[in-house]
Amino acid sequence: MKRKELMIMHGILILGWFIASAAAGRITPQEKAESVTPIPTLSPPEGNMTFIDGVTWCVARPGATQEDLQNALDWACGPGGADCSQLQPGGRCYQPNTLLTHASYAFNIFYQQNGNSDIACNFGGAGALVKRDPSFGSCKFLASETSAAASSAMLGRRVWIAMVALISLRLRV
Numbered sequence: 198m199k200r201k202e203l204m205i206m207h208g209i210l211i212l213g214w215f216i217a218s219a220a221a222g223r224i225t226p227q228e229k230a231e232s233v234t235p236i237p238t239l240s241p242p243e244g245n246m247t248f249i250d251g252v253t254w255c256v257a258r259p260g261a262t263q264e265d266l267q268n269a270l271d272w273a274c275g276p277g278g279a280d281c282s283q284l285q286p287g288g289r290c291y292q293p294n295t296l297l298t299h300a301s302y303a304f305n306i307f308y309q310q311n312g313n314s315d316i317a318c319n320f321g322g323a324g325a326l327v328k329r330d331p332s333f334g335s336c337k338f339l340a341s342e343t344s345a346a347a348s349s350a351m352l353g354r355r356v357w358i359a360m361v362a363l364i365s366l367r368l369r370v
Contacts, residue, residue, distance in 0.1 A: 251328055253341045255308035255318035257300035258325040269320035270300040279306040283336070290336035301331055302338065309339040 257266055274281035281303050283290040290302045304324045311317035318324040332338045 252330075253313060253326050253328055254331050254338050255301075255304045255324050256327055256331050257297050257304055257320075258323055259297065261323040263296060265321060265323045266296050266300045269323045270296065270303050273300075273303040273307045273320070277303075277307050279303050279310065281306065289334075292334075298333075298336075302336065305331070305338045309341065313341045 257269075261269075273279045274284070281299075282288060284299050284302055285291060290298070300323070304318065304320055308318045308324070315326065318326050330338065330340070
């Protein structure tokens with residue numbers, strides 16, 4: 198029975214390596230052939246379709262109310278988990294100290310950290326996707342291409358670490 202369990206664990210380890218390698222971009226999946234007639238969808242199951250058309254950013258919608266922007270900013274920098282340290286006094290994105298620019302930076306951080314999906318840029322209608330880099334001065338906004346690659350590599354490392362930990366715990370028992 199021990200040999201059989203060891204063989205199963207070995208297979209799981211190899212599967213984990215394959216998943217981690219694919220997530221890190223070392224193994225590229227086959228691409229789908231382009232359709233002759235595009236089929237419009239509101240929210241595709243495979244992720245953000247806007248990325249196919251190029252780099253995207255999420256910014257605060259200029260027509261949003263101050264109250265909506267403030268609530269969304271507070272959520273993004275709080276429970277949403279966006280790193281808003283650059284919005285603090287002395288940070289690269291503090292000036293200009295306006296609600297619209299601060300919300301735009303926070304919305305984009307959240308959007309990039311959450312897979313560039315359309316829903317990650319909603320913020321109750323206060324967010325909007327743009328294809329023009331909103332960076333200004335020393336304040337650089339993350340772009341969808343760079344964050345997607347980083348997210349993929351991080352996912353690969355997380356999967357690999359989880360698989361190794363699971364196998365090592367199982368072998369100790």
